[in-house]
Amino acid sequence: MRILLLPLMLISGLGLLLCACVNLLALTGQLELLTSLLNEDQQTNLSVALGGGIFVVWIPAVLIAQRINNGNRLKFSWKKVLAGCPDWMRYAAFTIFGYAIVNFLAVISNSSVDNEQGVRAFTGHGMAFYAMAFSIFFSSWKRPGMLATRYCPAGHEVSHDDQFCSLCGLPAAQTGQDHN
Numbered sequence: 253m254r255i256l257l258l259p260l261m262l263i264s265g266l267g268l269l270l271c272a273c274v275n276l277l278a279l280t281g282q283l284e285l286l287t288s289l290l291n292e293d294q295q296t297n298l299s300v301a302l303g304g305g306i307f308v309v310w311i312p313a314v315l316i317a318q319r320i321n322n323g324n325r326l327k328f329s330w331k332k333v334l335a336g337c338p339d340w341m342r343y344a345a346f347t348i349f350g351y352a353i354v355n356f357l358a359v360i361s362n363s364s365v366d367n368e369q370g371v372r373a374f375t376g377h378g379m380a381f382y383a384m385a386f387s388i389f390f391s392s393w394k395r396p397g398m399l400a401t402r403y404c405p406a407g408h409e410v411s412h413d414d415q416f417c418s419l420c421g422l423p424a425a426q427t428g429q430d431h432n
C-alpha cells in the first residue's frame with residue numbers, strides 16, 4: 253500500500269504546479285497566453301485533468317487522514333496528520349490554503365465574474381487541495397507507523413498518542429514501524 257503514495261505524491265505535486273501556473277496567468281491577466289498555446293480540446297482536457305485529479309488525490313488523502321486520526325472525527329487534528337512533514341512544508345500548505353480563501357474572496361468581490369476570474373477561483377482552490385493532499389501523502393510516507401493500527405496486549409485498539417491502553421491500562425505494543 254505504501255508504494256501507492258509515490259504516484260499520489262507525483263499527481264498532487266504536478267496538479268499543484270499546474271494550478272499555480274494557470275492561477276498566476278489568470279491573476280496577471282495573461283490567460284490569453286495559455287489559450288493561444290492550446291486549442292479548445294486541449295484546454296478542455298487540461299481543466300478535466302486538473303478537476304479530476306483533485307478527486308483522484310483527495311479521496312485517498314481523506315481516508316489516510318481519517319486513519320491517522322483513528323477514525324475520530326470529533327478530535328480531528330491536522331497537526332497529527334501532518335506530523336511527518338518538515339515544518340516548512342506544513343507552513344507552505346497552510347499558506348496556500350489561506351491564499352485560496354483570499355483568492356476566492358477577491359474573485360467574488362469583483363463586480364464582473366468573467367471566464368478569467370472563474371479560472372482564477374478554480375485554480376486557487378485546486379492549489380489548496382493539491383497542496384494539502386501532497387502534505388498528507390508525504391507525511392504518511394515519512395511516518396508509515398502512523399497508518400498502522402496499534403493494539404494493547406489484550407487486543408484493544410490504542411491511539412498513536414497513548415502509551416497505555418485506555419480500556420485496560422496495559423502498555424501499548426509497538427508496531428515496529430514507529431522508529432523512523
Ligand SMILES: [Zn+2]
Pocket residue numbers: 404405406407408417418419420421422
Ligand atoms: Zn487494552
